[in-house]
Amino acid sequence: MDATPPPKPAAHADALREAAERFGTPTYVYAEATVHERCRALRDALDGLPTRLLYALKANPTPALLRVIADEGFGFDAVSLGEVALLRALGVDASRILFTTTSTTDAELDAAAEAGVLPNLDDAERVAAFGDRHPGAEVCVRFNPGVGAGHHRHVVTGGAASKFGVALGQAEAVAEAAARRGLRVVGVHQHVGSGVRSAAELWPAVDALLGVVGHFPDLRFVDGGGGMGVAYRPGEAGFEPAALRDHVARPALDRLARAGRGDVDVWFEPGRYLVAEAGVLLTRVHTLKDTGERVFAGTDSGFNHLLRPALYDAYHALVNLSNPGGPPRPYDVAGNVCESGDLFARGREVPEIRRGDLLAVLDAGAYGASMGSTYNLRPPPATVVLRPDGTLDLVRPRRTPEDVARDVLGGAG
Ligand SMILES: Cc1ncc(COP(=O)(O)O)c(C=O)c1O
Known part of the structure; x- marks a missing residue:
């Protein structure tokens, strides 16, 4: 055969x-119906759980698709002021945007904060510097989960060789630096890499991120990142939304509940999977x-x-x-x-x-x-x-x- x-x-x-x-x-x-269908597949799988979905628009910022995704109730993960400006021009409220950047200038972060977008800070020094300029502000902090995954080494964003995120071991120091400045860390974030084909590859990174939650009393969400892959080759299996629910979202929420943090939501920010x-x-x-x-x-x-x-x-x-x-x-x-x-x-x-x-x-x-x-x-x-x-x-x-x-x-x- x-x-x-x-x-x-x-x-x-x-x-x-x-x-x-x-x-x-x-x-x-671009077929809009496919984007609708992908949005709904993820949303339906997570229905009833305290979760939120953002779209990482770096994958494709075509306005027609952004409108579809916004209509489906997604927030957005933006990586530049250009992406923020595009979303704002399309009428997306700043409260739906997370600003996840790396090697960012103070001026960019200040502009994002000015626009009312939640900054996702990528290094410990930035937390202190941002806090000095914006005492009392709300921020998210991106951590490097210590493990990576992805379809190619260029898109693996976790692990010792990655330029992204704060080392998990610096969580306590970051929490103290934030507290000294009255910064409220309302989110912690990780993104393991792109083109991950199974929830089993995503979970170790989310699991590692959950380890820092205890340092941050103001937390409202844990962002497990994007990375959900698709089947490019014939016969390949794509990422299963039900597996995201059963092997990542639910275990994360259970662990939060056991730690007395049942008020913390779990977020994801897929790009590729939707488009x-x-x-x-x-x-x-x-x-x-x-x-x-x-x-x-x-x-x-x-x-x-x-x-x-x-x-x-x-x-x-x-x-x-x-x-x-x-x-x-x-x-x-x-x-x-x-x-x-x-x-x-x-x-x-x-x-x-x-x-x-x-x-x-x-x-x-x-x-x-x-x-x-x-x-x-x-x-x-x-x-x-x-x-x-x-x-x-x-x-x-x-x-x-x-x-x-x-x-x-x-x-x-
Ligand atoms: C921080 C962050 N979130 C989300 C994504 C989206 O990844 P994907 O398109 O693999 O879902 C990326 C992509 O590189 C990213 O860097």
């Missing part, structure tokens, strides 16, 4: 073909180069639009929307950036690709457009949203090479 899982199909294939026809390529298409599978990068193949050893299919996109394969060696399923029933052949699917690492896949079996064929790069909704650049001075893709009623809306029109050149010229020329 063949144990190889079948290739991943593209959801909404007809709508994707229509989007390419109407708006051209390269184009990101990854909602997004597809549409790209057309313009060149086919058969070297005798390999066949390169050259597309009109590249790592300037989706960096994950080049940066993390990440897998994204590829679907040939023009020839779905074609005989599978191995291709190196390349981008048009002048770097040899600019490949979406190496030796990937894809139904036969002909010049002009439309490819869908699946599960590109998280850390795709948000990590994009105009490297080589190529414009970013257009952005299209597939509404739940099937309507396709162009929410970010395609920019031209001249637009990009103008950005570089700036006012100075």
